Amino acid sequence: MPRSPQWQLLKVLDLEGCTGLKKRHLKNICKILLLRYLSLKNTDVTKLPKQIEKLQCLEILDIRQTEIRVVSTKSSFMLPRLKYFLAGHRISPDSRSDRFQESFETVRLPGGIRRMKRLEVLSHVEVSNNVADLIDIGQLMRLRKLGVVLHNTKGVLNLLFQQIEKLHGCLRSLSVRINQQTSSESSPDSEVVPALVNPPKLLESVSIYGIKTGLPNWVADLDQLSKITLQDTFLGEDSIHILGKLRMLRCIKLLHKSYSESKLCFKLQEFQRLRFLVIEGTDISTVSFDNGTAPKLEMIVWSFSTLEALSGVNHLPKLKKLELNGECNLDPVKEAIEKHPNRPKLNHNQ
Numbered sequence: 547m548p549r550s551p552q553w554q555l556l557k558v559l560d561l562e563g564c565t566g567l568k569k570r571h572l573k574n575i576c577k578i579l580l581l582r583y584l585s586l587k588n589t590d591v592t593k594l595p596k597q598i599e600k601l602q603c604l605e606i607l608d609i610r611q612t613e614i615r616v617v618s619t620k621s622s623f624m625l626p627r628l629k630y631f632l633a634g635h636r637i638s639p640d641s642r643s644d645r646f647q648e649s650f651e652t653v654r655l656p657g658g659i660r661r662m663k664r665l666e667v668l669s670h671v672e673v674s675n676n677v678a679d680l681i682d683i684g685q686l687m688r689l690r691k692l693g694v695v696l697h698n699t700k701g702v703l704n705l706l707f708q709q710i711e712k713l714h715g716c717l718r719s720l721s722v723r724i725n726q727q728t729s730s731e732s733s734p735d736s737e738v739v740p741a742l743v744n745p746p747k748l749l750e751s752v753s754i755y756g757i758k759t760g761l762p763n764w765v766a767d768l769d770q771l772s773k774i775t776l777q778d779t780f781l782g783e784d785s786i787h788i789l790g791k792l793r794m795l796r797c798i799k800l801l802h803k804s805y806s807e808s809k810l811c812f813k814l815q816e817f818q819r820l821r822f823l824v825i826e827g828t829d830i831s832t833v834s835f836d837n838g839t840a841p842k843l844e845m846i847v848w849s850f851s852t853l854e855a856l857s858g859v860n861h862l863p864k865l866k867k868l869e870l871n872g873e874c875n876l877d878p879v880k881e882a883i884e885k886h887p888n889r890p891k892l893n894h895n896q
Contacts, residue, residue: 555580562587562608569595576600587611587632599624605664606630614653615672622658634670634693650723650755652695660685669693670721675702684709693721693753703757704740717746724756724778739763750794754779761785770794777801783811790816790839799824808832812839812858821845821864828852837861847871860886869893 556578561567562585575584576597584601585608592613599618604625609617610632617623634652655671660682668686670693673679680702683692692710696702710720738759745764752765753775760781765771766788772795781804789795790812796819800810809832810825817840825833828851835843835858845867848856853874859865859882866888870879873896883892 554578557581557603558583560585561589563589565590567591569593573597579603582606582627584608586614594618596620601625603627606632608632609653610634611636615651616654617656620657622661623656624658624661626662627664628662629664630667631665631671632667632669634695650695655679655682655694659683662686663688665689667691669719670695670723672697673702673706675700677705680705680709684712686713687716689713689716691719692717693719693723695723695725697725699724703738707740707742710746711742711744714742714744714746715748718748719751720746720749721753721775722755722757723753751775761788765789766791768792773797773799775799775801776804778803780804780806782806786810787813787816793819795820797822797824800826800830802827803829805830808854809834812836814838816840817843823847825849832856834858835861845869850874856882859883859890862886864888865890867891867893869895871895 557580559575559578559581560583567589572591572595576595577600579600580603581601582603583606584604587608588611594614594617596618602625605627607625607628607630612635634650637649637651652670652672655673663686665686666688668689669691672695692713694706710717739757739762742764745767747767748770749768750770751773752768752771756778758778758780760779771792774789774795776799789798795817798820804827806829808829810830812835814836815838819842820840821842821844823843823845824847826849830850831852831854833848833856838861840862842864843862844864846865847869849871851872853870853872856879859868865886868883868890870893876894880892883890
């Protein structure tokens with residue numbers, strides 16, 4: 547890496563996708579004391595040097611899609627101006643039979659995160675069952691986006707949502723992911739989301755993975771919610787109707803095991819602002835749309851193992867695109883598309 551005087555004045559360094567970065571390179575980066583933006587996204591870096599704390603002007607640190615699991619071994623990590631801490635590594639399944647079983651790994655929550663009062667985005671971090679770590683999150687009063695990964699829900703989930711409740715005046719985006727192996731082993735009682743006196747009503751985006759007791763009851767109060775992503779939540783039909791009443795909801799992603807029934811029905815007067823619908827998984831085989839539902843829906847993406855029926859497409863006046871992923875008899879779908887006044891685009895991937 548260059549050692550010119552101009553190098554020391556650098557404020558933005560984007561190394562996304564670079565390979566071959568060695569420890570010496572990272573140590574040199576930590577000498578750029580004016581650096582405000584550092585992206586190591588999708589690099590082969592596995593460990594950050596302890597000198598990372600020298601970057602006292604750093605505002606954005608992006609380590610997504612890396613193998614970094616620990617930011618600092620110190621009990622109190624400090625980057626005083628940090629606003630955006632971006633982490634998380636999505637691992638795609640390597641076989642067609644497991645194509646809906648994406649796994650996710652991320653970095654452990656740095657100790658003493660409460661001292662970074664300027665944090666606006668903390669996503670995603672692994673939270674232990676350390677009470678102090680969880681309480682730290684509740685001290686970040688500028689936090690707009692929070693993404694956490696849990697590996698042990700016993701006694702943790704309740705405390706986590708108590709801290710989230712403290713952020714009700716600032717939080718706009720929330721993602722809670724329970725490690726898949728842990729969630730299958732834990733008891734249902736350990737996964738119950740508590741009722742909140744002051745739910746974060748400013749939330750615009752919610753993602754829930756692995757909370758198997760269904761939809762948290764306070765979701766019904768999220769008047770600003772425009773996007774929701776669900777996986778391993780095992781919702782019943784009643785929960786779908788609750789979502790259908792959210793007046794600002796524009797995007798729904800129902801991923802693997804999000805819904806416990808084989809038939810998914812969108813009822814009259816529900817989902818009045820929905821524009822984008824994603825359905826993915828092995829369980830749902832029938833999708834229907836009643837007349838008067840989802841009048842603004844523009845795009846449907848459905849990935850399935852079995853498609854028994856797709857009905858009511860003609861009741862979606864704004865539909866522009868339909869994407870089907872999986873083996874099926876396309877003839878009934880083609881017939882419905884041809885009769886649709888918009889003639890939506892049909893994509894089929896086997």
